[in-house]
Amino acid sequence: MMKIYNTLTRRIEALQPQNTPLVTIYTCGPTVYDYSHVGHWFTYVRWDLLVRTLKASDLQPKWVMNITDVGHLVSDADEGEDKLEKGAKREGKTAWEVAKFYTDDFIRGMQELNMLMPNELPRATDHITEQINLIQQLEAKGFTYIVDDGVYYDTSKFPAYADFAKLDLEELQAGARVELNTQKRNPADFALWKFSPKDRTRDMEWDSPWGKGFPGWHIECSAMSMKYLGDTLDIHAGGIDHIPVHHTNEIAQSEPVTGKPFSNLWMHSNHVLVNGDKISKSLGNGIRLDELAEKGFSPQVVRLHILESHYRSQSKFSYDSLEAAKNRLQALQAMADLRWQIREAGDEYAGPDYTEYQRTMLAALQNDLDTPKALAALSGAEAGSSNPIVDFDGTAQEFRDFLQFVDDALGLSLLTSKDITPEQKQLIADREQARTAKDWARSDQLRDQLASAGIAVRDTPFGSVWSRA
């Protein structure tokens, strides 16, 4: 029923959970050393959509997303420093304070975007023991070696290392930009545990069998996903950039220990470009949610814009498209506000077949999260909703069910809008009376009055309908 493109096989496959209806999902979360930008939100919203789609498909997703609050190295050139420590230096705080601040910011962003909360949001620093334990198991199996600055994973011991990303290790070796630094045995080898510098104390450091230090970035995902979701995940998801390094390394760390596949299905979200460029620190083009809100684009608009492109295509971010999304959302909201204006009597008018639109949308989402197609169906329903809903044969309930489905599946929060006040309703009734009496001056005056309260009124063959301007 649910079909997903699997990076492992490079094909679209039917999802086959190990213990239906349970679906275990692990998604790579943020490194909390700076604000999240739209690029991050594109990815996270897409995983939120995955979980929503599974729920709408009567499955029971168990979703774990990690918080990386230690160990993510800035670069090879910045030896001994990780992103948290760097952020701390920048802001005159401890690494712990930095992590807390940006974790809170991230969770606030999730809430603003109406994302579902993962079942677990584990922090790397809360799972040092599990990580050490996993490294010990790798050590016992002979996959590690120790050099001056840490414990490393020997990728040559894992023959399948290059398979996932279809890496060419020979070319990697010959590549001009790969620096053969330190004492690594192979260019692709990576740190499992890094030692603290001899001359100073880090904000974040722990004792280990190999000496005081901190875990490498990759090991946390293996350790925490296995702790919360078992040896084999149903779905592991992350940004497309994680394929060649981070996810490759996760597989290499996990499968030798368990002897099982680390994840049956891998999903990767493509990047969003801003003015044709990837979002990066060096370009300084990372736009935050609060900046967008200042420009009049609510998180709800951002969310709709994210859904307008497919998660596997490289999408573009621009204010023009946000403007389009904003207008589109307003039309959708107007449709949702028809639920306050159900006509009780009469069977003159049959609205769209909302049940059919709902089926189309769900089928689109189940087909590798085809959000553009789902939105096309939603807009089809919206276009057919210009007249009020007339309640006969349960049509009103079908309409309400449809709106509930849209909110559940897409998270657009259409149902959070409130009804207008009794006074405003009276103004509309008065205006209809004035129109009947052909008192156009009073009619227009009442419409202006409503408009100043942000309420637009239009006249249909079935009476006046209001919407929020």
Place this chain on the structure above:
RNA sequence: GGCGCCUUGGCGGAGUGGUUACGCAGAGGUCUGCAAAACCUUUUACACCGGUUCAAUUCCGGUAGGCGCCUCCA
């Protein structure tokens, strides 16, 4: 240096070997007391050059341009 991807109408963005994506915006029209909404029409849409085919935007090859990864990265 290696690997891979992309190029669709004003903008964004799907998809397909022959038939309307969809959204936003512009122009004209029908309707309306006026609006709004809806509907209709509209500016040769599928980078360029070849090839395969009865038929290609959709498959193959090449050209140009853009991008991603191989290094931290959503």
